Amino acid sequence: xxxxxxxxxxxxxxxxxxxxxxxxxxxxxxxxxxxxxxxxxxxxxxxxxxxxxxxxxxxxxxxxxxxxxxxxxxxxxxxxxxxxxxxxxxxxxxxxxxxxxxxxxxxxxxxxxxxxxxxxxxxxxxxxxxxxxxxxxxxxxxxxxxxxxxxxxxxxxxxxxxxxxxxxxxxxxxxxxxxxxxxxxxxxxxxxxxxxxxxxxxxxxxxxxxxxxxxxxxxxxxxxxxxxxxxxxxxxxxxxxxxxxxxxxxxxxxxxxxxxxxxxxxxxxxxxxxxxxxxxxxxxxxxxxxxxxxxxxxxxxxxxxxxxxxxxxxxxxxxxxxxxxxxxxxxxxxxxxxxxxx
Numbered sequence: 001x002x003x004x005x006x007x008x009x010x011x012x013x014x015x016x017x018x019x020x021x022x023x024x025x026x027x028x029x030x031x032x033x034x035x036x037x038x039x040x041x042x043x044x045x046x047x048x049x050x051x052x053x054x055x056x057x058x059x060x061x062x063x064x065x066x067x068x069x070x071x072x073x074x075x076x077x078x079x080x081x082x083x084x085x086x087x088x089x090x091x092x093x094x095x096x097x098x099x100x101x102x103x104x105x106x107x108x109x110x111x112x113x114x115x116x117x118x119x120x121x122x123x124x125x126x127x128x129x130x131x132x133x134x135x136x137x138x139x140x141x142x143x144x145x146x147x148x149x150x151x152x153x154x155x156x157x158x159x160x161x162x163x164x165x166x167x168x169x170x171x172x173x174x175x176x177x178x179x180x181x182x183x184x185x186x187x188x189x190x191x192x193x194x195x196x197x198x199x200x201x202x203x204x205x206x207x208x209x210x211x212x213x214x215x216x217x218x219x220x221x222x223x224x225x226x227x228x229x230x231x232x233x234x235x236x237x238x239x240x241x242x243x244x245x246x247x248x249x250x251x252x253x254x255x256x257x258x259x260x261x262x263x264x265x266x267x268x269x270x271x272x273x274x275x276x277x278x279x280x281x282x283x284x285x286x287x288x289x290x291x292x293x294x295x296x297x298x299x300x301x302x303x304x305x306x307x308x309x310x311x312x313x314x315x316x317x318x319x320x321x322x323x324x325x326x327x328x329x330x331x332x333x334x335x336x337x338x339x340x341x342x
Contacts (some may be wrong), residue, residue, distance in 0.1 A: 013130050035265075050313060053340050060121070067118060068125040074103060079133045081136045086258040087134065088253065094174070094218060097140065101171025105130075106143060107149035113165035115149075124299035131300035132307045136259035140302040144168065146293035148175030151235055154288065155279030161238065164221060176247075178210035178224035178264045179286050185212075188225070188233075189283060193266065195226040195234065202273040204228075206236060210264040217249040217262040223277075224264060225286050235277035235285055244269040309339045 001195065049055075060068070082093065092325050100106055104116035105126055111117040123145075131138035152160055167173045186189040193208025206226055216222070222238040222245070238245055249262040313336050316327040326332050 050242035064122045067122045071126050071129045075133045079137060083134045083258060090257045092258055092260045097174050098171035104155050106169050106171060107145045110153050114169040127296040127299040128303035131303035134258050136256040139214055139256060139259050142293050142296045143177055144175055146296060147289050150292045151223055151277060151289050152179055155277040155285055157278055173220040174215055174218055175221040176213050176215040176219040178213055178222055180212050182209060182211050190229055193226040195228045204271045205268040206266045206271060207268050213264055214259055214261055216247040216264050217260045222264060232281040233283055235280050237275040238272050242269055
């Protein structure tokens with residue numbers, strides 16, 4: 001009985017299970033009530049919605065739906081026409097980041113500083129719509145929001161927030177996040193980039209190389225992580241054009257071709273003490289940024305998979321073989337169902 005009570009509570013909370021419960025109840029009534037009730041049950045049975053298989057729509061607020069629909073219109077009308085040539089020619093159009101800024105897409109969950117201050121769900125919906133078009137565009141937004149704006153907001157001083165966040169939110173500045181190195185990718189604790197403190201002029205001198213850095217060839221602001229002489233790992237804010245800093249582009253990628261990827265090379269880069277993020281002094285700093293970014297990545301993957309599913313399903317409906325659509329074949333139906341369930 002206790003288990004049955006738990007199942008009833010679970011079924012009442014989860015929309016997808018509510019649909020299943022309704023179907024089971026209808027089937028049971030059909031068995032007991034004869035043909036007339038069978039026909040009634042069949043007509044009232046819930047239909048599977050390919051556009052919303054998780055019954056997500058009814059769980060969103062009015063504001064979240066409005067935010068999603070606004071960006072969906074922009075993505076389909078403004079980004080989709082560009083992506084074919086952008087991907088083919090390995091080009092990121094810089095004006096896209098400004099357009100995102102006008103829509104309030106950058107750093108959307110941050111309160112104040114010119115940011116939208118929306119819910120985490122709304123942020124996920126934005127990532128989902130961007131990646132319906134291309135993973136590269138979503139990646140640019142994720143880096144700007146979670147790996148550049150988030151560390152400044154979470155670990156930066158008030159002066160740093162006031163100086164950088166409004167311009168990053170508008171898309172006036174494009175940022176990048178320097179953690180991965182040629183010899184330390186998944187193991188950032190072994191990073192070789194070093195920061196030496198100069199007490200005479202209260203600055204740090206940075207030497208090292210970062211690689212596979214999204215946005216770096218076009219970046220105006222670099223959030224770079226380095227190991228200091230005391231062993232602590234700290235974040236530094238480097239501005240484009242500073243002496244000893246270069247960001248060569250990596251060419252010939254097979255994926256994410258519509259986002260710019262490159263390196264960050266620091267050869268005696270001198271950074272003033274006020275450009276150190278005061279709230280981070282360990283790997284917890286960059287890891288907090290990565291955790292924030294992974295949330296948007298998960299939503300983005302959902303958008304990419306949904307686009308693939310809908311494209312494949314429409315093709316299966318339109319393509320006629322042996323006088324019937326491919327979608328009439330049970331194996332095709334199973335594959336589409338597997339994608340939807342995944």
